[in-house]
Amino acid sequence: MRELHRSSQVVLAFAIGVGLLSALRYLVGAGALLVAALLAILGVLALTWSGWRAVSFRTAETTNYFVVAATVWLAWVFAPLDTAGVYVKFWLERPSYDSAAREAARGVQPPCATTKACMFEAGSDANLAFPWEGIIDNWIGVVHDPSGRIEDVDSHKGAFGGDLVGCQHLSGPYYLCSFT
DSSP, X not given: OHHHXXXXXXXXXXXXXXXXXXXXXXXXXXXXXXXXHHHHHHHHHHHXXXXXXXXXXXXXXXXXXXXXXXXXXXXXXXXXXXXXXHXXXXXXXXXXXXXXXXXXXXXXOOGGGTTTSSEEOTTSSSOEEEEEEEETTEEEEEEEOTTOGGGOGGGXXXXXXXXXXXXXXXXXXXXXEEEO
């Protein structure tokens, strides 16, 4: 009976780890993500070892073990955990976005622009961008656009120092946009 209890712990840890690893992309930096990936690899190895030991007993617990492991794997493949990470990060940072948007609406450069936490372009509808992550000149970030015209990719070719590739509406005047 002890093997079932230990196997259940490993499967539960694996399930939680997979979910966190998928959502962490937007919540932490690259260093923390590397540590999380290494821990996930160790978790998979522990799960494999535990599964190998369970197979040697060939009991009903073995069947339960593999059903749970398959369910976790299918949930990881088909669940929108990446999208959940985007929304969690957005809602955690939205108060600072709203504060910067109020400053920009008054025609004042928000303080976040001096620390590079946001990009401010005076005189445009979509005058604020909050970069999240990127490589060289390709990046994604939240754009504040009360007009909603940011979704017209062709008319925003030079926005925020890059070419707009596409946008997805998040909430209210905020869009998750990709630039190159």
